[in-house]
Amino acid sequence: MGYLFAHHLLYETKGILKKVNHIISFEFGIFLLSFLMLVGCARNTIDQEVPTTAVQSPENGQSFFTGSKIPVSLSLADDVNLDRYNIRVRKNDPFTTSWDTLVILRLEGQTADVDMALDVPLWAKSGNYELKFYCEDQFDKISDSTFVYVNLIKGDTILPSVLSTAPEPYDAFYTDGQMPVKAELSDNETIVSYALEVKSLTNDEGWDLNFSQAIWGNPVFIDTVINIPEAALSGAYELLIHGTDISNNTTTIAVPFSLQNSTDPSPPQVNITSPYVEDTVTVFSGSNLIILGNAQDENGLLALKINLYDTDEDETLLYQQPVVSLQGNNAYTLQEIVPVPAESGYYIVEMIITDTVNNANIISFVLKVL
Numbered sequence: 630m631g632y633l634f635a636h637h638l639l640y641e642t643k644g645i646l647k648k649v650n651h652i653i654s655f656e657f658g659i660f661l662l663s664f665l666m667l668v669g670c671a672r673n674t675i676d677q678e679v680p681t682t683a684v685q686s687p688e689n690g691q692s693f694f695t696g697s698k699i700p701v702s703l704s705l706a707d708d709v710n711l712d713r714y715n716i717r718v719r720k721n722d723p724f725t726t727s728w729d730t731l732v733i734l735r736l737e738g739q740t741a742d743v744d745m746a747l748d749v750p751l752w753a754k755s756g757n758y759e760l761k762f763y764c765e766d767q768f769d770k771i772s773d774s775t776f777v778y779v780n781l782i783k784g785d786t787i788l789p790s791v792l793s794t795a796p797e798p799y800d801a802f803y804t805d806g807q808m809p810v811k812a813e814l815s816d817n818e819t820i821v822s823y824a825l826e827v828k829s830l831t832n833d834e835g836w837d838l839n840f841s842q843a844i845w846g847n848p849v850f851i852d853t854v855i856n857i858p859e860a861a862l863s864g865a866y867e868l869l870i871h872g873t874d875i876s877n878n879t880t881t882i883a884v885p886f887s888l889q890n891s892t893d894p895s896p897p898q899v900n901i902t903s904p905y906v907e908d909t910v911t912v913f914s915g916s917n918l919i920i921l922g923n924a925q926d927e928n929g930l931l932a933l934k935i936n937l938y939d940t941d942e943d944e945t946l947l948y949q950q951p952v953v954s955l956q957g958n959n960a961y962t963l964q965e966i967v968p969v970p971a972e973s974g975y976y977i978v979e980m981i982i983t984d985t986v987n988n989a990n991i992i993s994f995v996l997k998v999l
């Protein structure tokens with residue numbers, strides 16, 4: 630009996646204890662919940678954590694010439710929101726302690742990758758420099774700074790020399806052929822890259838090429854060929870050869886050349902019936918010059934342009950008729966009206982008729998205004 634009572638008492642006590650325990654857990658639970666909510670809110674609004682800054686480039690001990698660029702690559706992160714990153718610099722000597730700000734730029738989001746190039750002024754003193762990278766979050770919490778030491782070596786302002794032997798100026802090439810390129814690049818330091826560029830001088834729809842190549846040496850020789858696309862238009866072009874030295878100085882030379890489209894080697898045929906353009910054409914001031922005739926091309930006509938030039942030393946362009954689109958037609962009847970200058974004197978009229986691959990028939994004559 631005694632045992633039973635004792636057991637019962639124990640049972641009752643356990644029950645009360647259980648209840649107490651339950652009440653405690655419930656209250657503790659509420660408390661814990663509020664605490665977690667508080668922490669949760671803090672995570673969303675108060676922002677407890679500082680952001681982080683990792684630097685992939687530049688690396689400690691790297692050397693750069695003044696006048697060149699330092700590639701910078703950073704990975705930034707924050708628990709809530711980044712706000713800006715900072716790059717500062719100071720010369721690494723015991724007497725200089727102040728930092729100069731190089732970059733402060735805004736950011737957004739929890740992570741950001743920064744890839745940029747820092748310009749090193751040519752006038753910067755050579756020596757060892759300390760770069761400091763850090764970022765800040767939207768509550769002005771600042772990340773630990775990462776320090777990178779770099780060496781600056783005095784760059785130079787002496788341009789490389791670029792001499793080309795091929796193509797020769799005004800060489801003519803057929804499209805679908807090849808253009809040889811030969812050049813010698815030299816410098817007081819080192820050549821680090823060259824680039825080849827082709828530009829049309831007559832229109833924007835010509836053949837455009839842009840090619841660059843890292844190279845190391847002094848001197849260096851370019852000996853290559855460029856494949857000319859078959860569809861390139863006829864006309865005047867230039868080849869630009871750029872040579873760049875280790876201090877980022879670039880010298881560019883331009884070699885003019887011409888292209889003849891190989892699918893249509895014939896310019897349009899043009900027949901002017903009036904006026905008689907084999908001789909000086911005389912007109913009265915204030916009148917109109919009327920040009921009559923016809924033009925044909927087997928592969929289609931592209932455009933007609935008429936320009937009026939002064940006969941002064943610079944051959945100043947005085948008037949340009951709006952370009953007449955010939956829309957690829959095989960024939961066109963010329964009935965052009967050109968206003969005659971008010972001032973008496975001698976002028977030059979130039980008519981340019983092109984076909985669809987830009988072959989041009991250019992007719993020009995002297996206009997005498999009475």
Ligand SMILES: [Ca+2]
Pocket residue numbers: 676677678679680707708709710766767770
């Ligand atoms: Ca933060």
Ligand SMILES: [Ca+2]
Pocket residue numbers: 785786787788789816817818819874875876878
């Ligand atoms: Ca140089």
Ligand SMILES: [Ca+2]
Pocket residue numbers: 893894895896897926927928929984985988
């Ligand atoms: Ca043609």
